[in-house]
Amino acid sequence: MTTTSDTLLEIENLQVHFPVRRGFLIQRAAGTVKAVDGVSLAVGRGEVVGLVGESGCGKSTLARTIVQLIRATAGTVRLDGRDIAGVRGRDLRDLRTQVQMIFQDPYASLNPRMTVFDTLAEPLLVHGRATRAEVGAQVAALMERVGLAARLARKYPHEFSGGQRQRIAIARALALRPRLIVADEPVSALDVSIQAQILNLLAALVREMGLTMLFIAHDLSVVKHISDRIAVMYLGKIVEVGAAADVIERPQHPYTRALISAIPTPDPVRERTRQRIVLPGDPPSPLDPPAGCAFHPRCRWAVEACRAGVPALAPQADGRQVACVRAAEID
Amino acid sequence: MPLLTVTDLRTHFHTRDGVVRAVDGVSFSVEKGETLGIVGESGSGKSVTCTSLLGLIPQPPGRIASGTAMFDGVDLLRCAPRVARSIRGRRIAMIFQDPMTSLNPYLRISDQLIEPLLIHEKTSRRAALARAVSTLDEVGIQDAARRVHFFPHEFSGGMRQRVMIAMALITRPELLIADEPTTALDVTVQAQILELIRRLQRERGMAVIFITHDLGVVAGLCDRVQVMYAGRIVESASTVDVFARPQHPYTRALQRSIPALQPKGRELFAIQGMPPDLSRPLAGCPFAARCSEAVEACRAVAPSLTEVAPAHHSACLRVQKGELVA
Numbered sequence: 001m002t003t004t005s006d007t008l009l010e011i012e013n014l015q016v017h018f019p020v021r022r023g024f025l026i027q028r029a030a031g032t033v034k035a036v037d038g039v040s041l042a043v044g045r046g047e048v049v050g051l052v053g054e055s056g057c058g059k060s061t062l063a064r065t066i067v068q069l070i071r072a073t074a075g076t077v078r079l080d081g082r083d084i085a086g087v088r089g090r091d092l093r094d095l096r097t098q099v100q101m102i103f104q105d106p107y108a109s110l111n112p113r114m115t116v117f118d119t120l121a122e123p124l125l126v127h128g129r130a131t132r133a134e135v136g137a138q139v140a141a142l143m144e145r146v147g148l149a150a151r152l153a154r155k156y157p158h159e160f161s162g163g164q165r166q167r168i169a170i171a172r173a174l175a176l177r178p179r180l181i182v183a184d185e186p187v188s189a190l191d192v193s194i195q196a197q198i199l200n201l202l203a204a205l206v207r208e209m210g211l212t213m214l215f216i217a218h219d220l221s222v223v224k225h226i227s228d229r230i231a232v233m234y235l236g237k238i239v240e241v242g243a244a245a246d247v248i249e250r251p252q253h254p255y256t257r258a259l260i261s262a263i264p265t266p267d268p269v270r271e272r273t274r275q276r277i278v279l280p281g282d283p284p285s286p287l288d289p290p291a292g293c294a295f296h297p298r299c300r301w302a303v304e305a306c307r308a309g310v311p312a313l314a315p316q317a318d319g320r321q322v323a324c325v326r327a328a329e330i331d
Numbered sequence: 332m333p334l335l336t337v338t339d340l341r342t343h344f345h346t347r348d349g350v351v352r353a354v355d356g357v358s359f360s361v362e363k364g365e366t367l368g369i370v371g372e373s374g375s376g377k378s379v380t381c382t383s384l385l386g387l388i389p390q391p392p393g394r395i396a397s398g399t400a401m402f403d404g405v406d407l408l409r410c411a412p413r414v415a416r417s418i419r420g421r422r423i424a425m426i427f428q429d430p431m432t433s434l435n436p437y438l439r440i441s442d443q444l445i446e447p448l449l450i451h452e453k454t455s456r457r458a459a460l461a462r463a464v465s466t467l468d469e470v471g472i473q474d475a476a477r478r479v480h481f482f483p484h485e486f487s488g489g490m491r492q493r494v495m496i497a498m499a500l501i502t503r504p505e506l507l508i509a510d511e512p513t514t515a516l517d518v519t520v521q522a523q524i525l526e527l528i529r530r531l532q533r534e535r536g537m538a539v540i541f542i543t544h545d546l547g548v549v550a551g552l553c554d555r556v557q558v559m560y561a562g563r564i565v566e567s568a569s570t571v572d573v574f575a576r577p578q579h580p581y582t583r584a585l586q587r588s589i590p591a592l593q594p595k596g597r598e599l600f601a602i603q604g605m606p607p608d609l610s611r612p613l614a615g616c617p618f619a620a621r622c623s624e625a626v627e628a629c630r631a632v633a634p635s636l637t638e639v640a641p642a643h644h645s646a647c648l649r650v651q652k653g654e655l656v657a
Contacts, residue, residue: 054517054518054519054520055488055517161605163605191372191373191544192372192544192545192546192585192588192589193372193584193585193588193601193602194605195588196588196599196600196601196602197601197602197603199599200598200599200601203598203599218517218518219518220518221589225599258519259518259519261522262518262519262521262522263518263547264521264522264525264545264547264548264550264551265547265550265551266546266547266549266550266574266586266589267550267574268550268551268570268571268574269571271547271550271551272551276522276526278519278522278523278526279519279522279523282487282489282490282520
């Protein structure tokens, strides 16, 4: 996707590197972990983009860099055309009203010493969105919006179940009416029946409030249900991005194929007969990534060219982008 | 004769808030070489059922209020500690969800792997070590002879779970209890571990009890499934029957709420409300409050697990009366 007036978030060649030091008294640099290594991604207004990858692929680092919890090493993050990478002070506070985050663990992301009321009232008061007199009504409205009874406002997080806590975290993210929500595995810590409730809530909020969302998950079936487009990450890079149905039903990158094949289907007849792609080995260490395509040591289609150069994310005939030199050949 | 027969198991926890009936009258059996799946959400009692069998429930606050668990003529819940020890870890082994917290970070893998052999089989250290290397090899750890001396932190999550499996299998148990062994792992690693369990089960013909909340995992792995809710078994049948003809509203609701089965864009089916508080006495069916099919009788009478079709058991009054048809 190119930059148009319809693009809300635009990430260009983003790099986030962490130095690794060894030694106890005398520390010396032992290398660099390239957690995010040249990611470009655009999210349109009102669009939901699902970002999928396994642990250590850099998806959470990417999320935190977008909301400026982590500083980028290089590259730009533009919100509405304005570069927000590395903003400070007043600009950063202003950014908080436009971009909000929902975290994975609702047990860790809520302050245990603050009541629901305090948690939700704080952003409204800090940013001058409500006076002390009005704040009660606004908090009540927020709670109703996410499906919590307003009479629970004086309770503490420990008095709620996991699903209810995630509703509180969603309400907190919505309090300032941000334009972009970055949701980092918002349902991964919840039970299946509760997951469905939270996914429905998020989908309804996106629809009704015209939100734009970057939805991060390791579970493709969850992402598929809520996303317009899906981006797949492997070892700090996006390897495939395209319309959700295309990526799920006709994956092109060998890693996406393996990822989709690994999802167990709740159908005993099909599950016993289908061909599974079981990947050999583990993802490589980001401290010492393989030369060329990072996926080639585990890829059954790898050829000499895969070892030689890092494949770029190239546009395909159907509009999606795939970072595989053999994307057009393999089937 | 089944390998393991559990009858009317009740495990209660005595807490300040009252008695929590974590497992409340569970009966089932496992045949030799069979894979039984136990499915349920957090708090449904699926893990407590299995830890009760192995005597891993801390007492107090836990208490096994009633029940028997016959394994090869021995009641696991009542036998002398010495007898229990000779079965546990040798003939019945267990693997847990989180391989990081279930391995001792201070000990080399080699010491942890051969411990069951030194205790149960009185083998020499050298022979035990050789078995450890060959078992690691069998679970797919390359370069096992060198890596057997590694510490747990030198392995990735998937490799640690392989080590856990090797440790459980080294005494060649007849029954393996796997408590959510892939929940903490990534999908591609999960696929590797499931493939491994499937292969080992086939090669060794051991029975497996596989505890999970993921219906997808059950579909590919298990011969038979039982669904637990609020400390009770609500449905039990062959895997194919449970998926094709579920006979309990909870099982149906659980299936419908899996995102994978739903067309995109449609509202996901969600079970309203939350599981009941197990420290309060429950009149009637534990699922009645969330069940769209519940009638007055469901809130009054606690249904028992009854055969509703050949080898298909359900604990739903309305299914038993023939009012709800799959």
